[in-house]
Amino acid sequence: xxxxxxxxxxxxxxxxxxxxxxxxxxxxxxxxxxxxxxxxxxxxxxxxxxxxxxxxxxxxxxxxxxxxxxxxxxxxxxxxxxxxxxxxxxxxxxxxxxxxxxxxxxxxxxxxxxxxxxxxxxxxxxxxxxxxxxxxxxxxxxxxxxxxxxxxxxxxxxxxxxxxxxxxxxxxxxx
Numbered sequence: 001x002x003x004x005x006x007x008x009x010x011x012x013x014x015x016x017x018x019x020x021x022x023x024x025x026x027x028x029x030x031x032x033x034x035x036x037x038x039x040x041x042x043x044x045x046x047x048x049x050x051x052x053x054x055x056x057x058x059x060x061x062x063x064x065x066x067x068x069x070x071x072x073x074x075x076x077x078x079x080x081x082x083x084x085x086x087x088x089x090x091x092x093x094x095x096x097x098x099x100x101x102x103x104x105x106x107x108x109x110x111x112x113x114x115x116x117x118x119x120x121x122x123x124x125x126x127x128x129x130x131x132x133x134x135x136x137x138x139x140x141x142x143x144x145x146x147x148x149x150x151x152x153x154x155x156x157x158x159x160x161x162x163x164x165x166x167x168x169x170x171x172x173x174x175x
Contacts, residue, residue, distance in 0.1 A: 005054055005084035007067060010045040010077060010096055017095040028140045031147065034101045040078040040087040051086050054079060060097060060155025077154065098151040102161075104144045110172045122163035122170065124148065126156055137163065137171075144173075 010016065016037060024030040049067045051057070056064065061076040070090055077096030078087030089096040124133045124146070135146040146163075161173040
């Protein structure tokens with residue numbers, strides 16, 4: 001049964017997207033900070049509407065949000081299934097649509113070889129990337145984090161991702 005939930009707009013000029021000049025003790029602290037910074041809450045924006053089934057939405061989605069009267073189209077930039085809340089941002093250049101850190105559970109990544117080197121540069125291959133983007137892989141607290149060499153559109157997680165070294169697939173990620 002579907003439960004009605006809130007749609008919250010996060011402004012593009014929100015302090016969430018400001019570059020913080022924070023020094024970190026280690027890479028794990030930096031990665032976790034960047035991931036947690038994108039965990040939106042009701043207090044980060046303002047309510048603009050309702051949805052009737054959170055499972056119908058994907059990150060990066062534009063159509064089907066059904067909120068009108070905005071200067072630019074709304075895009076899904078975050079989904080909080082626990083609170084039944086959808087977070088949206090205006091326009092295809094909204095900073096919430098781009099990231100250089102991706103996180104996955106261990107069950108979402110299939111390593112072709114059992115011994116994979118942490119902190120090795122992998123080539124990222126996905127149907128929605130048409131240029132060379134590299135990443136480093138980190139494994140913290142039973143989660144896998146990819147730190148990408150450039151920002152990518154957040155809807156990359158809706159597609160399979162291959163990690164390659166020297167044109168050999170080393171891992172496949174399916175979320």
